[in-house]
Amino acid sequence: MDDYDPAFEDEWSEGYDRPPGEYTPPVGVMRVNGSTSLHNVIGFSNQDFLGSLPLGTSIDVEWVPEPGNPADANAVALDIQGVRVGYLRAGMARDMHSQVVEANRQGFRVISSGRLYREQNDYIFGGSDMPGDSDVDLDESSYSALILDLQGSWPEHLSAWLSLSDEVRGSEYFETEWYVLDYQSKYQDELSALLGDADFVVLSGDLSLGTTVRGMSVDVYTGGIYVGSIWPRKRYGNERLIASVRSGSAVGLVHVKRWSDNVAAQVSVSSESDRGFLWLDQRLRALEEQRRSWDRYEEANKFKGESFDVWGLRILELKNSGHYAEALQMLIPVMNAEFQANEIIDRDTSSEFTMQAAIMYRKLKDYDNEVRVLERFFESRRDWDGPVALVKRYKRACTLARSRKT
The missing domain is CATH 1.25.40 (Serine Threonine Protein Phosphatase 5, Tetratricopeptide repeat)
Structure with missing residues (x-):
């Protein structure tokens, strides 16, 4: 049943009417325009409405939890202009449902950007950057499938942002990627002082470039106190953080947690500038260029x-x-x-x-x-x-x- 998706069941999903009060849109908005394209299914209902929407144009898509859906209590529906057009895939919805519910509880509607495309005979229509034969036209008389490219984030990114205080996270959603500080055993007193009596805190941090025997590093301060550094360890992806600070990201988040035998710290910066989102047509173009680069590499x-x-x-x-x-x-x-x-x-x-x-x-x-x-x-x-x-x-x-x- 892992691959089961409620949107495939006409009897349950297409026919499921949300009862009054199951979902009331909150006043605030959490706009989840992250770095990930989320798998979804659309087109099992409201075909005429979907067909009336423009291709390749950004539209707002609201994520709506459906705890009363008999097909799947973890279902996350996708609404456009108040009309349900599909669902997140069941595997993603299992982890995402609780995050959407928590965002709603905190007063946020969860909205992200989406773009519609049509696929026909291995061609994708709806984007200006599509690779392939630009003279190919959509055959209106033949079958074509609608695709919703949904910009989003992984559930753990939503969870991290929602767990931050209003003061730390601000008003705009951002993705967080945590990096473990090196040689934390040397700074247990400083980290314990930051915690006080709490078991967990997230603080604003100042990040600056430093040097180590391995090369460039990131030195981390919070409240003027040095709490450690991130060394250039490629297997942990630390080069992404170093590159981000090198390009001007001087403020981040420091996450300090008390464990049974030590105090551990991690640091993060918003990854918005590090990993931009590419729409479907742009991704296909990038893949084509990457394939050509590898062909040139094999020759060289x-x-x-x-x-x-x-x-x-x-x-x-x-x-x-x-x-x-x-x-x-x-x-x-x-x-x-x-x-x-x-x-x-x-x-x-x-x-x-x-x-x-x-x-x-x-x-x-x-x-x-x-x-x-x-x-x-x-x-x-x-x-x-x-x-x-x-x-x-x-x-x-x-x-x-x-x-x-x-």
Whole structure:
């Protein structure tokens, strides 16, 4: 029954009339224009009304809980201009229903933007950015399906925003993504002082850029008190927060919670500027451009027709036999090709070739070129400087290069 959806049951959903008083629209509005497209089903009722709405134009869609729906007490209906046109998919509604009910309890109607499209013969109609043959027209005499692209957020984002105080969250909805502060054991006294007698607080925080041995970080303050930093750990997605602060997001939220054996802290900034929403036609265009980029990458991801791995084995063989100059003569153009290939798909290049080049330049006492090859690697990085070993090697190479000139 996991895939069961009330909108598929004409007997229950299309025929279900909300009794008076089941839903009274609150006065306030929580406009959930987030970063996620929510799956839904439409078109099982009010076909004429849906057909009268313009394609590819933003319209307000209200999320309405239907606890009395016999098909599913967790149903979340979708209304346009007070007319029910569909439902959130059942799997999403299970988690979203309680958040919509809580928003209503706090005095908010839950509204997001939607756009209607028509699908016919693998073509999507309704957007100006559609990929494919622009000369294809909708055949009004043949079947076509309506699609509602619904801009929204995951339930946990709604839950986080609704749990904040009015003072902290303000009047505009925003998505929150929490990042765990590193080395919190050092700051237990400061975090405990922020909690006082409470078990949980969310406070306004000031965020600034800092530095660590791994590269750029985010230092977190609240009430003028330093409570820790977010280090550049890619597997936790910390580079997104660092990039956000780097682009000007200096104010965030600090979430402090008391556990049985410690006090833990997380930090967040509004992700509105980090992850913009793309409508269906824009997503299809982006996917098409991404596919073309990968095709170009596959063509560029080699040197003289052979993969970088094959060249790497040849270079390593020359290096291990002490033929450093010959190995570098082969390695540098291979490195250039690898950098250029990764730029196509906006991906960081592995440090392996750079490390091998730096080692061989050091062996040859060519410190200037060692510095240059390391600097190129660092300049190509998008989030953090790179392995600690390369950072240390760079500092030493700079010292050696300067000493040779004095």
